[in-house]
Amino acid sequence: MSEGQIKVYYGEGKGKSTAALGQAVCYAGSGKEVFVIQFLKGKLSRDLDYLTRLEPELKIYRFEKTEEYYNDLSEEEKEEERFNVLNGVNFAKKVLKIGECDVLVLDELLGLMDLGILSEEEVLQMLDMKNESMELILTGRTLPDTIRERADIIFEISVTKPEGN
Secondary structure (H helix, E strand, O other), rough: OOOEEEEEEEEEOOOOHHHHHHHHHHHHHHHEEEEEEEOOOOOOHHHHHHHHHHHOOOOEEEEEOOOHHHHHHHHHHHHHHHHHHHHHHHHHHHHHOOOOOOEEEEOOOOHHHHOOOOOOOHHHHHHHHHOOOOEEEEEOOOOHHHHHHHEEEEEEEOOOOOOOO
C-alpha cells in the first residue's frame, strides 16, 4: 500500500472545512473508508445529514454536547466542552494508532492549539502516531512551522475579495 500524505487546509478565509469535506467525499466515492472528526463546531447540525448517505464509507464524529460553536460558549460551558473535545482527541489518537480508516480528517485540530486545548507538541505526537498508509487531513486558522515541516501538501485559504464587495 502507498504511503499516505498529510494535507493541511489553513488560513483566515472561510472554506477550510468545506474543502476538507470535499476531499473526504471524493475519497469515499473511490471506495476508501473515511472518518471525519470535527472539533469546535458544536453538536452535529442538520446541514451535514446528507453525508450520512455515504455511510459506511464516510463517517462524521463530533464529541461536543452543546449546539453552539465553542467560541460562543460561556467560560463555564467551555470548561465542560473541553472535556468532550479531549474525548474526541483520544478517539482520534486511537484511530491514528490502529489505522482504523484509510483517510482521517481532523477538522479544526489546529484550532485546538489556538485555544490552548492542545499544545503544538501534542499535535506533533499525534502526527507520529499516523499509520503510514493513512491519508491525514488537518484544518485550522494557523499553521506552526513544526507542523508545516511535516505536511506533504499545504493549502492556504485566504480572502482576496471580502463578501459584499
